[in-house]
Amino acid sequence: MNKVTIIGSINLDTNLRVERMVKPGETIHAKEHYSAAGGKGANQAVAAARSGCLTSFIGAVGNDAPGSEMLNLLKQEKIDISGITTVNNESTGQAFISVDDQGQNSITIYAGANYDVNVKDIEQKSELIASSDFVIAQFETPVDATIRGFEIAHANGVRTILNPAPAMAKIPVELLKLTDMIAPNETEAETITGVHVTDEASARQAAAKLHELGVKAVIITIGSKGAFYDFNGQSELVPAFKVKAVDTTAAGDTFIGAMASLLKPDFSNLPEAIVFANKASSLTVQRYGAQPSIPYKKEILQVQ
Template sequence: MNKVTVVGSINLDTNLRVKRMVKPGETIHAKEHYSAGGGKGANQAVAAARAGAQTAFIGAVGDDAPGEQMLGLLKDENIDVAGVATITNESTGQAFITVDDEGENAITIYAGANFAFGAKEVAEKKDLLEDSDFVIAQFETPVEATIKAFEIARAAGVKTILNPAPGEEKISAELLKVTDMITPNETEAETITGVHVKDEATAKEAAAKLHDLGVAVVIITIGSKGAFYDYNGVGELVPAFKVKAVDTTAAGDTFIGAMSSVLKPDFSNLKDAILFGNKASSLTVQRYGAQPSIPYQKEIQL
């Protein structure tokens, strides 16, 4: 069983289902409204835990009802939340998600407590980070917190996985220096490298640029086409499972969390782990919501 520690965001999601996306200045009716657990970090942690990993979390919530709710949801997944701080006079992060009948989504995030912790709080969880097989982070929390977490992990021989989402044109060289694997989707890969990723050839071109930034393992997810990996001179597109998507929210997070639960720290089973992640995300997109849609290990078995 892999030990996975996620440094990341925790959000309470407010979801709206609509026939089509609203236009500027327009008012439309929603078909459904519901709340659920979310945040890229929390989604990835839930995906790892449900796929069988021993999972821990480092992050923050506000001193409010949504914070209590989110901590309860993570505890229900048997995720170690000792590293989650409760910040006084701060709101728990929230996301407002609209999903149309084609399964596409539009998301607006209020970070709140997700940006109220930093390197100091991460350093206090040094033992937790060092006792991991993988440490995962995204860009929904302060970069200095991620750098500190990855520095601690790298010094202990723990592998680091950076999910560069939301996409940023320039990633800290200090962070890349301690990143073992980077996992952008096609849009994020284009934001970072300038290469429009649409197929295996363009994914390989983007991967080469990401390698030039100093990252050994590159995985670029390309929606319904699958995931392209490039490592140690080998590059290949691992096809996605063909399904009817109703909501793509948390698909990428599910892929990363599930993959990390079975990936060997020496990356010797990288392709098989990607296939496992693809299967998990194919189940997620057939359901509504972020965390409610994430599958369990027994469902993912290939």
């Protein structure tokens, strides 16, 4: 069983189902409204836990009702929340998500307490990081805290996985030097490398540029086409499982968490882990909401 520590965000998601995305200056009616637990970090933690990982979390919530609700939900997933700080005078992070009839989403985030995660918080949980197989982070919490977390990880032989989302055009060099694997989607890969990723050939070009930045293992998810990997001289586009998508929210997060549950620290079984992650994501996109859509291991194993 892999032990994974997530450094990341925790949000309360407000979801709207719409026929199509709203245009500037336009008012439209939503078909459905509901709330769910979210945040890229929390989504990835839930995906890892449901896929069989021993999962810990480092992050922050506000001293409010949504914060208490998010903590309770993470505890229900048997995630170690001892690294989550409750911040006074700040609200828990929130995301406002519109999902159209094609299953595509548009997301606006208010960071709230997520931006209070700091280097001190990370250092106080250094033993948690040091005892992990993988440390995973995104860009919904301060980068300096992530850098410190990855420093501690590397000092203790722990592998680091960076999901560079939301996209950042210029990722700090010191963070990239500490990143063992980078896992953007096609849009994020383009923001970082300037390569418009649409297929295996363009993904290969983007991966080459990511290698030039110092990252040895690259995975680029390309929506319904699958996931491209390039590591140690081996590369391949692993096809996605063909399903009818109704909501792509948390699909990428599910991929990351599920992959980490199966991946070996030397990445030697990367293709196998990607297939497992693709299966997990194929289930997520057939359901609404972020964390409510994330499957359990027994469901993933049944996907053919």
